[in-house]
Amino acid sequence: MSGEVVLDVRDLHTHFFLRRGVVKAVDGVSFSLRRGEVLGLVGESACGKSVTALSLLRLLPQGAARTVQGKVLLDGEDLLTKSDQEMRRIRGRKIAMILQDPQTSLNPVFTIGNQLREAIAKHFAGPADTVFQRAVDALRKVKLAAPEQRIHQYPHQLSGGMKQRVVGAIAISCEPQVMIADEPTTALDVTIQLQYLQLLKEIQKVSHMAILFITHDFGVVAKMCDRVAVMYAGRIVESGPVRKVFNNPAHPYTQALIASVPKMKVQVDRLHTIEGQPPEFSDMPQGCRFAPRCALADDHCRTAYPPTYTVGTEHTANCWKLEESA
Amino acid sequence: MRRYILQRLWQGIILLALVTTIVFFLGRLTGNPVDLMLPEDATEEDRIALIETLGLDAPMYKQFGIFVVNVLQGDLGVSHRYRRPVVEIFFSRLPNTLKIVPAAMILAMIMAIPLGIVSAVRRGSMIDRVSGTIAVLGIATPNFWLGILLIYIFSVQLGWLPSARMGTPLHYVLPTITLGTFLVAGFMRLIRSSMLDILDSEFVKLARIKGLSETTVVWKHCLRNALIPVLSLWGVFMGGLVTGAIVTETVFAWPGIGRLTFEAVIFRDYPLLQAVIIMDAVLILLINLMVDILYAYIDPRIRLAE
Amino acid sequence: MMRNLPWLSVGIIVAMLFMAIFAPLISPHSPIDQSLPEKLIPPVWEEGGTTKFILGTDIFGRDVLSRLFYGARVSMIVTALALLVGGGVGLVIGIVSGYVGGRLDSLLMRIVDAALAFPTILFALLLAVTMGQGLQTIVIAISLLLWARFARVVRGEVLAVKGRDFVALARVHGCSPMRIMATHILPNVLNTFMVLLTLHVGVVIVAEASLSFLGAGVPPPTPSWGLMVAEGRGKISSAWWLSLIPGIAITLVVLAFNLFGDWLRDRLDPKLRQL
Numbered sequence: 001m002s003g004e005v006v007l008d009v010r011d012l013h014t015h016f017f018l019r020r021g022v023v024k025a026v027d028g029v030s031f032s033l034r035r036g037e038v039l040g041l042v043g044e045s046a047c048g049k050s051v052t053a054l055s056l057l058r059l060l061p062q063g064a065a066r067t068v069q070g071k072v073l074l075d076g077e078d079l080l081t082k083s084d085q086e087m088r089r090i091r092g093r094k095i096a097m098i099l100q101d102p103q104t105s106l107n108p109v110f111t112i113g114n115q116l117r118e119a120i121a122k123h124f125a126g127p128a129d130t131v132f133q134r135a136v137d138a139l140r141k142v143k144l145a146a147p148e149q150r151i152h153q154y155p156h157q158l159s160g161g162m163k164q165r166v167v168g169a170i171a172i173s174c175e176p177q178v179m180i181a182d183e184p185t186t187a188l189d190v191t192i193q194l195q196y197l198q199l200l201k202e203i204q205k206v207s208h209m210a211i212l213f214i215t216h217d218f219g220v221v222a223k224m225c226d227r228v229a230v231m232y233a234g235r236i237v238e239s240g241p242v243r244k245v246f247n248n249p250a251h252p253y254t255q256a257l258i259a260s261v262p263k264m265k266v267q268v269d270r271l272h273t274i275e276g277q278p279p280e281f282s283d284m285p286q287g288c289r290f291a292p293r294c295a296l297a298d299d300h301c302r303t304a305y306p307p308t309y310t311v312g313t314e315h316t317a318n319c320w321k322l323e324e325s326a
Numbered sequence: 327m328r329r330y331i332l333q334r335l336w337q338g339i340i341l342l343a344l345v346t347t348i349v350f351f352l353g354r355l356t357g358n359p360v361d362l363m364l365p366e367d368a369t370e371e372d373r374i375a376l377i378e379t380l381g382l383d384a385p386m387y388k389q390f391g392i393f394v395v396n397v398l399q400g401d402l403g404v405s406h407r408y409r410r411p412v413v414e415i416f417f418s419r420l421p422n423t424l425k426i427v428p429a430a431m432i433l434a435m436i437m438a439i440p441l442g443i444v445s446a447v448r449r450g451s452m453i454d455r456v457s458g459t460i461a462v463l464g465i466a467t468p469n470f471w472l473g474i475l476l477i478y479i480f481s482v483q484l485g486w487l488p489s490a491r492m493g494t495p496l497h498y499v500l501p502t503i504t505l506g507t508f509l510v511a512g513f514m515r516l517i518r519s520s521m522l523d524i525l526d527s528e529f530v531k532l533a534r535i536k537g538l539s540e541t542t543v544v545w546k547h548c549l550r551n552a553l554i555p556v557l558s559l560w561g562v563f564m565g566g567l568v569t570g571a572i573v574t575e576t577v578f579a580w581p582g583i584g585r586l587t588f589e590a591v592i593f594r595d596y597p598l599l600q601a602v603i604i605m606d607a608v609l610i611l612l613i614n615l616m617v618d619i620l621y622a623y624i625d626p627r628i629r630l631a632e
Numbered sequence: 633m634m635r636n637l638p639w640l641s642v643g644i645i646v647a648m649l650f651m652a653i654f655a656p657l658i659s660p661h662s663p664i665d666q667s668l669p670e671k672l673i674p675p676v677w678e679e680g681g682t683t684k685f686i687l688g689t690d691i692f693g694r695d696v697l698s699r700l701f702y703g704a705r706v707s708m709i710v711t712a713l714a715l716l717v718g719g720g721v722g723l724v725i726g727i728v729s730g731y732v733g734g735r736l737d738s739l740l741m742r743i744v745d746a747a748l749a750f751p752t753i754l755f756a757l758l759l760a761v762t763m764g765q766g767l768q769t770i771v772i773a774i775s776l777l778l779w780a781r782f783a784r785v786v787r788g789e790v791l792a793v794k795g796r797d798f799v800a801l802a803r804v805h806g807c808s809p810m811r812i813m814a815t816h817i818l819p820n821v822l823n824t825f826m827v828l829l830t831l832h833v834g835v836v837i838v839a840e841a842s843l844s845f846l847g848a849g850v851p852p853p854t855p856s857w858g859l860m861v862a863e864g865r866g867k868i869s870s871a872w873w874l875s876l877i878p879g880i881a882i883t884l885v886v887l888a889f890n891l892f893g894d895w896l897r898d899r900l901d902p903k904l905r906q907l
Contacts, residue, residue: 057535059531059534059535088537088538088539089537090537091534091535091536091537092535092536092537092538093537096535097532097535099528099531099532099535101528104527104528104529105528105529105532106529106532107529107533107547107551108529108551108625108626108627109550109551109554109624109625109626110547111626118536118538118542119536119537119538122536122537122538123537154626154627154630156626156627156630157630167532170532170536337745337746337749340746341746341749341750344746345750348755349758352758352759352762353762462887462890462891463883463887465834465890466834466883466886466887466890467883467886468838468841468842468845468858468879468882468883468886469842470841470842470845470858470861470862471841471861471875471876471879471882471883474861474865474868474875474876474879475876475879477868478868478872478875478876482868482869482872561748561749564749564751565751565752565753565777567751568751568753568754569751569753569839569842572753572846573842573845573846576845576846577865587754587757588846588847590757590761591757591760591761591846591847591848592846592847594761596761596762599757599758599761600758603754603755603757603758606751606754607750607754610749610750610751614749
């Protein structure tokens with residue numbers, strides 16, 4: 001199924017420097033992405049998932065945020081040491097990204113063809129008609145109907161689902177090795193979400209692209225991903241193959257996330273929710289960060305941060321309660 | 327697009343009709359329109375003749391009818407002071423105004439666009455703060471005083487530039503700067519604030535994700551979007567431009583239609599003023615229409631509204 | 633809140649209000665008494681100046697300083713009245729139009745659009761010629777400039793407030809529209825209204841000065857800063873102080889009000905930023 005490691009993130013730390021203090025949005029995150037696989041990065045809002053993605057591309061808001069530590073190895077080369085010019089050659093070409101809201105991802109004053117061709121021409125200089133042809137091909141790959149006509153249209157003339165396909169087309173147009181999808185279906189109609197996910201899977205099968213799939217929805221993870229990393233308050237608390245994590249979640253947070261996915265076939269009186277809120281970044285607890293909301297937490301949990309325990313093959317989690325079974 | 331333009335044109339015509347009506351009624355407001363329309367040395371014969379021509383002894387609606395018919399035929403009355411048909415005077419002065427107003431606007435655009443963009447991109451830097459200060463001053467300084475100040479500095483004290491009337495290319499400098507200043511200030515602030523909004527938008531993020539250079543991102547993706555509010559808020563600038571033209575031409579004794587308006591006021595030349603206003607209205611509506619077309623051209627959402 | 637106040641701006645505003653209110657008490661001379669033998673005396677720091685006339689005299693021998701103080705008064709009175717009338721009318725129309733909605737709203741907004749599309753200075757000039765110069769004329773003229781802007785912004789606010797729950801509740805309780813508009817809608821748009829008022833003071837002062845400059849404002853001999861600039865224009869090469877000093881006053885005051893208005897807007901209603 002999967003091949004060699006194409007993206008290796010090691011101990012990534014990204015801090016935001018605000019007037020009220022330093023916010024450690026990404027506080028020691030490590031994961032690896034293999035060719036041909038989909039890795040899900042799951043967590044509630046503001047847990048640091050999107051910041052992680054921006055850190056990989058080095059597109060953090062200038063002045064406000066900075067990656068202060070870590071290595072991001074793409075094909076063995078550390079992206080964090082690259083110059084701006086080198087990064088621009090890599091963005092779009094080796095790593096691509098899909099953003100969440102199709103309504104705002106496209107520039108309203110240019111045709112979708114213009115925006116597509118611009119991406120292609122940046123990385124593959126060539127005569128205009130070759131670029132044009134590549135653009136039409138990209139639209140075809142994302143199953144946009146009548147691509148030769150649509151390519152001359154403006155974003156406002158397309159529906160949300162179509163726009164998101166265009167964004168997908170832009171991402172795959174330069175045949176990247178890695179694609180980061182940041183909540184790509186969250187803003188789409190529910191009826192279209194499944195179609196889009198299937199599309200991504202098909203594209204991946206052909207191209208063997210590695211996909212980092214960011215979402216807050218464990219249900220989508222189950223449908224889409226091969227492996228999953230669960231993120232909470234800036235750190236990864238569990239990771240492993242999707243099947244294993246789903247059937248045997250080791251971390252209480254993961255268990256709660258999975259429990260809150262509404263199941264169609266089971267009748268329930270109340271939907272499961274997780275009590276409480278994630279901690280403020282300025283007020284991070286000493287020990288395990290999930291302790292304030294965890295039913296199993298004790299004093300030890302609250303004072304010391306749990307190390308990584310191996311729960312199964314390639315399945316790890318950070319919880320003191322796993323000490324017994326380790 | 328065509329529908330949009332026709333709609334705007336229609337609105338303009340209605341506005342014109344409204345203006346004409348108001349101008350007419352204001353003239354009859356004082357209850358003594360005859361005196362208003364005649365110079366001071368008019369004889370009794372003149373009075374009777376005027377009453378007849380304008381039908382001032384007829385009921386109001388009839389008077390209005392006569393007025394409208396006259397206007398549509400291009401007869402807007404005769405000026406007291408010049409003893410010539412107003413339309414004639416207007417068109418003889420119009421070219422002079424057309425020499426400085428577009429120049430001021432172009433100057434404003436050339437200065438405001440780069441300054442606005444750079445201020446936004448390098449927010450908080452020295453250039454942002456300096457241009458921000460100049461903009462704030464530019465808006466606060468009344469047009470007429472700026473002109474006089476410039477005359478004082480460059481004409482009286484330094485003797486570099488002439489202070490009044492037309493003549494050499496040098497004569498164009500001060501009036502253009504005076505007229506252009508508040509435009510530069512206003513445009514610059516508007517462009518800066520819309521740039522700041524745009525720089526935060528998702529499509530700019532996506533442009534960077536594609537690997538485009540920052541120059542392309544700013545000048546291709548941001549600029550066009552940043553100009554849109556300038557065009558849609560054009561009406562605000564138009565008002566200031568008209569005031570500016572009147573005042574600037576007055577200060578520099580520039581023989582254009584702005585100064586003509588001033589003369590009409592100062593000499594209580596009512597027929598002249600009435601007519602100038604109507605003609606100004608036509609001119610303004612034409613300019614507004616052009617701006618609307620430009621706006622539709624730049625923003626495909628308007629151009630291709632389904 | 634006090635710490636971040638733009639002190640310089642507030643200081644200038646207070647100084648101007650002081651000048652305006654206490655003009656009769658602090659003016660060394662009458663602003664309109666002429667004294668031809670003492671005409672065109674330069675300010676005290678120039679050669680030929682005297683402490684009798686700190687800022688010099690004009691072509692009729694009138695004291696510039698005193699005229700400056702009384703001019704502040706004229707500006708303030710005209711501004712206050714114009715804002716009251718223009719702003720008031722705009723407020724009422726905005727509330728009614730926004731709350732009642734429907735065809736009345738469409739009609740009123742069309743009129744507002746028309747008014748906004750046309751430069752009001754031309755009407756102001758027309759009014760000055762037909763109604764004659766005077767306080768009444770100029771207040772009406774400037775109000776014409778303001779009402780449409782206020783109406784449009786207030787209406788926008790009303791639309792937002794209208795949808796809130798407490799309004800629906802009031803309707804359920806059987807309150808009449810008049811009552812709802814007065815007791816529920818009005819207080820909630822007051823914030824925006826206040827900010828609009830301060831943001832437009834500068835505009836009104838410049839409008840009054842410009843109209844006076846063009847001879848369409850408050851009639852002489854009442855001093856208005858704009859009129860003073862106009863009167864001094866002919867003598868710019870020999871008596872710079874006649875035009876330049878009142879102009880500096882106008883610029884400083886407008887600057888102060890603009891900066892203060894921006895500060896107030898940022899604190900109370902940042903979404904008005906587009907203005």
